[in-house]
Amino acid sequence: MTEIHPAPVEAKDFLDFVNQAQSPFHATEQAVIRLRKAGFQEIKEKDNWNGTLKRNGKYFFTRNRSAVIAFAVGGKYKPGNGFSAIGAHTDSPCLKVKPVSKKERLGYLQVGVQLYGGGLWHTWFDRDLSVAGRVVVETADGKLENRLARIDRPILRIPTLAIHLDRSTSADGFKFNNETHLTPMISTVTKSLTGEPAKALKPDTEINGDIPLSEKHHPVLMHLLSEELKVPVDKILDFELCLYDTQPSAIGGAYNEFIFSGRLDNLMMSYCSIEALIRSLKTKEDSLANDPNIRLVSLFDNEEVGSNTAHGADSNLLPSTFERLSLATYDDDAVSNTISTAYLESLPKSYLISADMAHAVHPNYSEKHDDGHRPHMHKGVVVKVNANQRYATTAPTTVVLREVAKKYRVPLQEFVVRNDSPCGSTIGPMLSAKLGLRTVDVGNAQLSMHSCREVCGTEDVGLAIKLFEGFFEEFPSVDARLTVD
Incomplete structure (x- = not known):
């Protein structure tokens, strides 16, 4: 057309x-x-x-x-x-995964994030989010290698609270706490217990004698990175990951005059x-x-x-x-x-x-x-x-x-x-x-x-x-x- x-x-x-x-x-x-x-x-x-x-x-x-x-x-x-x-x-400006991101609350698995820059953080609620960035892996021959990783589907979401549970939003505007309310969910506990990602990490996997990797990040996140990079989970040593909106950038407007991105x-x-x-x-x-x-x-x-x-x-x-x-x-x-x-x-x-x-x-x-x-x-x-x-x-x-x-x-x-x-x-x-x-x-x-x-x-x-x-x-x-x- x-x-x-x-x-x-x-x-x-x-x-x-x-x-x-x-x-x-x-x-x-x-x-x-x-x-x-x-x-x-x-x-x-x-x-x-x-x-x-x-x-x-x-x-x-x-x-x-x-x-x-x-x-x-x-x-x-x-x-x-x-x-x-x-x-x-x-x-x-974006949200970045914390060095220790593993959170769990009321049956939800959550990923702790940091605020990077001066973002309009309320715009990150109710978006289909994923992660992209740099991952350090150990190769088969023992080298430490930087690789780029991007999970091309929505895996994270920061849901807003229904207006029925907080009528003040209409009168006073949308207010939230950057630490407690701006935490995305990645899965439910029930689903993670039956899924393969739960078995992806051995409990004794460590990074240079540090706390076990499984205690830093949810196994489900590590499993997703492992699949993306085609490396075993225990060969992932560290990473710097940015959250991003998975909705592709697009041309818009009645006359295709805008870029939405x-x-x-x-x-x-x-x-x-x-x-x-x-x-x-x-x-x-x-x-x-x-x-x-x-x-x-x-x-x-x-x-x-x-x-x-x-x-x-x-x-x-x-x-x-x-x-x-x-x-x-x-x-x-x-x-x-x-x-x-x-x-x-x-x-x-x-x-x-x-x-x-x-x-x-x-x-x-x-x-x-x-x-x-x-x-x-x-x-x-x-x-x-x-x-x-x-x-x-x-x-x-x-x-x-x-x-x-x-x-x-x-x-x-x-x-x-x-x-x-x-x-x-x-x-x-x-x-x-x-x-x-x-x-x-x-x-x-x-x-x-x-x-x-x-x-x-x-x-x-x-x-x-x-x-x-x-x-x-x-x-x-x-x-x-x-x-x-």
């Missing part, structure tokens, strides 16, 4: 990405799959990059398997030249950044060959909890990458006498787009937006400004982006919070301060940010990709016209 109002191809492709990216580990894996397909070569952070990197080369590496940096070296790049960079993040913040910008980098190397054969810069995308983890981790934006991940790329030798170049200053020289020549989703004006809460700053879906990428530096945008950094947007015919919108409203932040200010980088904060407009199920516009996916692609191709020439330091 032919669609009357088909959604843009970029929106459909994003669905393929986000529907396979239920955790930061899976999001990183999806980015890596696309990079490999586009001819990017994997390198290791622990290796010496000298003799490996070449001009016009395309490379990537991961850290913790939840953060990834991809870059392409311009054909005219010389140590000391700048970086054309975009930063985004792979994590989203979890994790739009910030997998939308992660997807657009990676796609833009890949496309910028395809659209013009001489584009990279004539580029004096290194084009780079960095997808960090842990933005939702402050970024102060080894794989977050407040780590050494981006600074050390910039430094290594500035000091590396390319092709058969000899080491310059001034090579030790190349890193410091490169930073003032560089520019960072901090890409994180933005707040669309809400039709039912329009008073929450300043009259002159009400971003809409389908009307372009949002430039975010804050006088108190919650965003890193400045007038010169905005001008650079506007010049690119003008050439590529991408509309831009502006957003500031009301003076009587709190303001979120991004990775932009911390990276700008840490590296002295010129930075602009942008994102696509969305509603229901930090909900289990969010919404954004289908047209905006392609607009963001087009803007970022144009940035990679045009930044050096635009920067050459800028006289403001």
Whole structure:
């Protein structure tokens, strides 16, 4: 059947990405799959990059398997030249399985969870939930291996209390305790006693002398992971699991104008950044060959909890990458006498787009937006400004982006919070301060940010990709016209 109002191809492709990216580990894996397909070569952070990197080369590496940096070296790049960079993040607010998750109450088996980030936790009630993340297993030859796991069917649910048992919900709103009420059930005791999972763990199974694994997690959960990974239960040593809504992301609206999905913040910008980098190397054969810069995308983890981790934006991940790329030798170049200053020289020549989703004006809460700053879906990428530096945008950094947007015919919108409203932040200010980088904060407009199920516009996916692609191709020439330091 032919669609009357088909959604843009970029929106459909994003669905393929986000529907396979239920955790930061899976999001990183999806980015890596696309990079490999586009001819990017994997390198290791622990290796010496000298003799490996070449001009016009395309490379990537991961850290913790939840953060990834991809870059392409311009054909005219010389140590000391700048970086054309975009930063985004792979994590989203979610519930995570506790290290000791085994709970049982009134005939129900429950899984203890932690709150990760600042989620709208009431939206997780009455959803069909499952788990995805990283599992550490012991292989047959004794190696300790990280594997990705995702159970593709609903196994968990957090039920609400019937209104008949709490009439105050109508008058006072839905209130709950994050520890006692936000605990999903996975099975009933009666069913678990007759099912095979109850026999899956031996009582004496231990992890390095710790308490028995069977006392940490319900055998039924361990059995499900065992089936998913095709390994014996006693070879599962530990895991980091995120809960996710099993309802697939979808195109919606009367004219297929919306994307209904979890994790739009910030997998939308992660997807657009990676796609833009890949496309910028395809659209013009001489584009990279004539580029004096290194084009780079960095997808960090842990933005939702402050970024102060080894794989977050407040780590050494981006600074050390910039430094290594500035000091590396390319092709058969000899080491310059001034090579030790190349890193410091490169930073003032560089520019960072901090890409994180933005707040669309809400039709039912329009008073929450300043009259002159009400971003809409389908009307372009949002430039975010804050006088108190919650965003890193400045007038010169905005001008650079506007010049690119003008050439590529991408509309831009502006957003500031009301003076009587709190303001979120991004990775932009911390990276700008840490590296002295010129930075602009942008994102696509969305509603229901930090909900289990969010919404954004289908047209905006392609607009963001087009803007970022144009940035990679045009930044050096635009920067050459800028006289403001």
